[in-house]
Amino acid sequence: MNALEYFNSHLKYERNPKIREAITQKFTEYLRRAEEIRAVLDEGIVVPAASGSYARVAARSKAKPKDGEGDFEGLHYAIVQEKPNVKWSDVAELESAKQALQEAHIMPVRFPHFFIGKRQPWRTFLLYGPPGAGKSYLAKAVATEAYSTFFSVSSSDIVSTRGHESDKLVSNLFRMARESKPSVIFIDEIECLSAPRGESNGVEAARCVITGILSQMKAAGTHDGKVLVLAAPHTPYSIDQDIRRRFDKCIYIPLLDSNARKHIFKVHLGDTPNNLTESEFESLARKTEGFSGSDIDVCVKDVLFEPIRKTQDAMFFVKTNEGLWVPCGPKEPGAVQTTMQELAAQGLAEKISPSPITRTDFDKVLARQKPTVSKSDIEVHERFTKEFGEEG
Template sequence: MYSNFKEQAIEYVRQAVQEDNAGNYAKAFPLYMNALEYFKTHLKYEKNPKIKEAITHKFTEYLRRAEEIRAVLDEGGTGPGPASNGDAAVASRSKTKPKDGEDGEDPEQSKLRAGLNSAIVREKPNVKWSDVAGLESAKQALQEAVILPVKFPQFFTGKRRPWRAFLLYGPPGTGKSYLAKAVATEAESTFFSVSSSDLVSKWMGESEKLVSNLFEMARESAPSIIFIDEIDSLCGQRGEGNESEASRRIKTELLVQMQGVGHNDDKVLVLAATNTPYALDQAIRRRFDKRIYIPLPDLKARQHMFKVHLGDTPHDLSESGFEDLAHKTEGFSGSDISVCVKDVLFEPVRKTQDAMFFIKTSNDTWMPCGPKQPGAVQTNIQELAANGLASKIIPPPITKTDFDKVLARQRPTVSKSDLDVHERFTQEFGEEG
């Protein structure tokens, strides 16, 4: 298996040398970095000391060449001098980098960027920190990473640097994506929301270019946040039997970009979410300096969620009623509670459809009622609608009985074994949210 890594490294070197010879240093640099990543992986598996030594020697030469190119690209000056080794390109000293606007943007790059434009969240999702129930340490860590560096850049001097990569993991429906929406709302940053489908292309070599362009766009729009949902679908364990070549290349490019070699990435935050943290490639996992467990909501959080999801819908629940609901939904995820409330919201509508008695309220509307209620009129919604009163019919307020009825038929969707897996991962690699 490990010979694949060496072959891939050699192919990247060939492409890098070709671009280097042509003076395309911006293209040569990431190719050299991809080659180095594959050589590094190959060295882990190589047992022959002589081959290991030869690869290490080549690795050092290519790294030196990549550093020369990086220094030039950072300065925006002319091309680097001749490469110091026989394999790398000998670049002509007379070659200079094309000036902005001379040749215009590469049409291929324009096409890739146009495809990624849809990933930029231009409308704020309108989810505030206060809407996110519980998860206080996760919110605090994200505020440190997202809001403080933008509002108070003077805090981050010397060795103090903002967090650069967050992994949110936990069972499905616990609010990982919801937390990302809160970040998008509260942050004064460009927010890129991408999924595997945005970054996987059927064309050979295009997927890693999409990843590279995504990070380039994020650097240009800094301060910015890249949110990758379900990152496990992009970055599963390397070397698995069902892993495709395209998948390997995407992972390598993502590793290179997250390492930020040759770039100032202090103002680019990578935020990712997964339900299956163990499925992540180890190297990718290490790139996330903060790994936060988003657990099932506790009692107070569940109580808050019921209130948030009900919003301003009329109801007759007291504080103790909400507390009772929270006790009854032990083991429910945030998503389960959302589904429960959605179902409950329809209970008054169902009552209104089935009602045989209505009462006229003080503000001239009709509401279903019991047959013995004073002022009750025997009728139904069809008759009221036929008399031109359709717009005057309103459903009754939500009651505790409505919730009891729905909860009697709903079960939590997260199993004990799911929780055990995430708690074990937290003990080994993560921290509590």
């Protein structure tokens, strides 16, 4: 299932149709194998969950299925259920979007007595913007702040199944959300459920599914403001206008500005030892103009391994006052010519410590990394905002 998660992530950003088809075939094949193995495990073998992993609804329910749901078990892989831990402060900028989502879900959950009479919260949002801009990250932050269960499903998973199973998946998704409220439902690639009029490939099947989703979205507004539906398209113009109008708000999630990029660098670096100054963080923010939040995440993950790479390649180490062995240059006072492998062979593996992350580490990684969002992608989303949306 972990391997399938990598396949699914790749599919979100792969634009070559042939490659997408090849990956989808492999995904389907491995999914079938995984479900077969899971069926064997469910016969009584207990397997401990991986530490830190989130709950996946693919786990077989011990409860008796409702009528008509017996053949639905195999589709549970498409829904991810978790209790996220993304703090509101982790989300940089996007003040308008954050305020709207606070009014829609956080306030109704924490202060339900505020919403009386005609004052009812927003229930459905279309969050659009360049890939990696932070739409799902924002959705998880809302769920965290409102102590809600987070449900995530990709529309491409829904439409890839047989029609009757897709209907059941949609029904089961919203049923679980109601039973677990307060809850947030995040539907990725919502445009996969619709196509502009005139296109016929898969439209009828997709419309059957979207009818169910729209019906469930309308019903979500009757659950005390405790079921929030968020949808995110990759290409907003692909969404049918009838579907677009069903959303209470369409909010543009743009690329990060300089201050936000600096903030994201700090968030992803966390408490990892480093010697970067405030001015160096500002310099990194300027140097990554056009980078999405996802791009910065990838950059920092790569940088985190630079000290380990330098430790592996080091030919000299110095012993600190704390008794740790740190890689150094040959002219460093107290430098000893040795390698990581030799120190480990002496039983000092736990005493070897990578050096703190430096600005040089970031420069090395950024020299080979480029932004994944093109100017044309941004122009499309900005044009859509002028016509139908509002700034986040």
